[in-house]
Amino acid sequence: MGKAFNLRVGLPILFLANTASAAGNQMIADGERVIGQIFDKVEPVVESGAHGFFQLLDNQPIAFILLALALGTYIGKFTVKSISLGSTAGTLLVGVILSMIAQSAYDITYSIPGVLSSFMLLLFMYALGLKVGPQFFSGLRKGGLAFVVIGLVVWSLNWIICFFGAKLVGLAPGYATGLISGSYTITAILGVGQGALSSGAYVPPAGMSIEEVGANMAAAYAISYVLSSIGIILLIRYLPRIFGRNARAEAKLAEADFSGGATHPVPGAPSALDMAFSPYDLRAFVVTHKSFVGRNIAQLTADFPEAPILRVVRDDAIIELTDDLTILEGDIVTLRANVHDLILNEGELIGPESDNLLARNVPIEVADVHVGSHAISGKTFEELESQGTGGVEPQALFRAGNELPIGPKTDVRFGDVLRLTGPDSALKLAAKKLGGNVILPTMKSEVLYLAIAMLIGYLVGIMTVHISGIPFALGTSAGCILAGVGVSYFRSRNPEFGGPVHEGARSFLQDFGLNAFVAVLSANVGPKVISALGGDTIMWLALIGVVGALVPPFIAFWVGIKIFGLNAIIADGATTGARNSTPGLNAIIEESGSSVAAVPYPVSYALTTVLALIGGYFSMVLTT
Known part of the structure; x- marks a missing residue:
């Protein structure tokens, strides 16, 4: 009976198991067919292998930029005997190597739209202008002549080395202009040289076409640009060290000098609203003394203006502060005043000190x-x-952007800016009495002012004046850094003017903007380097380009510190401006841990930009 029962039960179970297995196999088969139909429609992004990798970077330029940024920043952190490339030079090097491998090994020519790199550079310049704006005009007053002379030294020596160097070794027409353009890292010089060709101001010798001269310019530009870009970053970074100066110590001296003795950042400047040391502190006391019990807030404020009551806690609850609020025995009152006075006096006047968290948790x-x-x-x-x-303490006073010492007899005038510390409610009340608004730290970036200011700077930069067929313009980079200078200058007089800007946001714009610009630039320059390789010409191009790029700033820096007695970081900033090297400026900023090197940068930058264009034009016209 038992066996029959097992047989009758077992057969249906076996049947069901076989049926389920068949159904499961069918479902799997159907699933594979559906999945196959889906992925049959998806084409591979690129082919596999190294060729596919470089093809991917060509098809997806953003991937190239991000890879160059990541690897370049990583490589830039490595230090050999206290010398490192830094993030900018590292990004440039990685980008050039990637683009050269793609061109030489796989015949892939990277070409990323220049508008992206231009916009990133302008972001960098504007963010830098925000940083140094309040110091810019002080820098002009202190060292304007020296900055001009440094610019003249760099420009004239570069032109002499490149023009006569090419002539001395017998390089063909076009190479000299390309060397000046590349070693000075000013692409616009190529345009000026091409303009001299197309206008007929320069006629190529017999047997040579205008296209061949233009090709020579491009080849010289590519070789000298890459080498001088990396070389100038390292030179500018370590010039103070070469001359036995400590970059960070020199930067601190320069900051103190250009601050005019001020000890606090001007309104709108980075770190302006950081909490600094204060002798004022919060303390809480339990009211036990009869002199406090039964009196209201208005009476106590009149009797003790130097130690106002900020909070009253009663029965573990915060009581709303009003002038007629009466203090009861056992209340816990929170005061803010000079620590010395609170320790010595308030305990005796009020009662024992309390560690009640509710009473002490008053944000300042x-x-x-x-x-x-x-x-x-x-x-x-x-x-x-x-x-x-x-409970509000004055921390600093600014008049027309200049810090004034604070004392009992110091007067406050209409238009001044007061930096105050205290509880939020007290700050708002003080601002109301002063007729202004409270400007508090923020995590936001003021995009409206950024866009308007950069637009104005850009439009000013592209305004061109033609003199004898030579186009002159301030340049969009100079226009945007001056726009940043202008915004920060006006903000130092009125902090409500487009601010504040969080320092983290400003610093990100500065760092990411420049390195992204360099990444795009490296992608487009690499293929030109490949096309210029061959013969002994490349050796002369490399040698003259490097000498023309590095010797003039070396001598100009010496002139700055020895003849004019400039601070080493200020001389370095003027030198990199004279060389038109924005990556070089970033390098000395990283090395010194300060942005003060950017103070003289726009002066020498603007001067040599104009002179370099003139020189580039005549280097083509005077070629024989």
């Missing part, structure tokens, strides 16, 4: 307030404090 912030009340104008700090500070 830093804010700039633009004085807009004529009723306040002319009053001294002593007079303002006598009216009750509400």
Whole structure:
């Protein structure tokens, strides 16, 4: 009976198992067919292998930029005997190597639209202008003549080395102009040289076409550009060290000199709203003394203006502060005043100190307030404090962008900017009395002002004046850095003007903008280097280009520190401006840990940009 039962049960189970297995196999087969139909429609991005990898970078330029940025930044961190490439030179080197391998091994020519690199460069220049704006005009007053002379030294020596060097070794027409353009890293010189050809100002010798001269210019430009770009970054980075100067120590001296003795960043400047050391502190006391019990906030504020009550805690709850709030025995009151006074006096006047978290958790912030009340104008700090500070402490006072010392007799005037610390509610109340608004730290970037200012700077930069057929323009880079300078300058007088800008956001624009520009540039230059290879001509192009790129700034730096007595970082900033090397400027900023090198940069940059275009034109016209 048991066996029969097992047989009857077992057969259906076996049948069901076989059926399920068949159904499962059918489902798998159907699934594979559906998946196959889906992926039959998906074409591979590129072929496999190294060729496919470089083809991918050609099809997806963003991938090339990000790869060059990642590898270049990583390589730039390596240090050999305290010398490193830095992120900018590393990115340039990686990009050029990738583009050269693609061209030589797989006949792939990378070409990334220049508008991307141009925009990234302009972002860098604007962000840098925001950083150094308040110091820019001080720099002009302190070293304007020296900056001009440094610019003249770099430009004239570069022109002499490249023009007469090419002539001395017998290079064909076009090479000299290309060498000047590449060693100076100013692509516009090629356009000026081409303009001299197309206008007939220069006629090629018999047997040579205009196209051949243009090809010579491009080849010389490509070779000298790559070598001089990497070389100038390293030279500018280590010039102070070569002359026995400590870059970081020199930068601190320069910052102190250009600040005019100020100890706080001007309004709108990076770190302006960072919390600094203050002798003021928060303390909480349990009210037990009869002199406090039964009195209201207005009475206590009048009697103790130097130590206002910021918070009252009663029965583990915060009580809303009003002038008629009466203090009861057992209340916990929070005060903010000079620590010395609080330690010595308040405990005796009020009662024992309390560690109650609710009473002590009063956030303190830093804010700039633009004085807009004529009723306040002319009053001294002593007079303002006598009216009750509400727990607000003055940290700095700025007038017309300059910091003034704070003392009891210092007066506050209409248009001044006061930097205050205190609780948010107290800051807003103080701002209302001063006739202004509270400017607090922010994590936002002011895109509206950025876009308008960069647009104005860009339009000013492209304005061109033709003199004797030579086009002259300030340049979009110079236009945008001056736009940043202008915004930060006006913000130092009125912090509500487009600010504040968070330093992290500004720093990101500066670093990412330049390195992305260099990554795009390296992709487009690499193929030109390949086309210029061959024969002994490349040896002369490399030698003359490097000498023309590095010797003039070396001598100009010496002139700056020895003849004019400039601070090494200021001389370095003027030198890299004279060489039109924005990556070089970033290198000395990284090395010195300060942006003060950018103060003289726009002066020598603007001067030599004009002179280089003139020189490029005549290098073509005078070629024989």
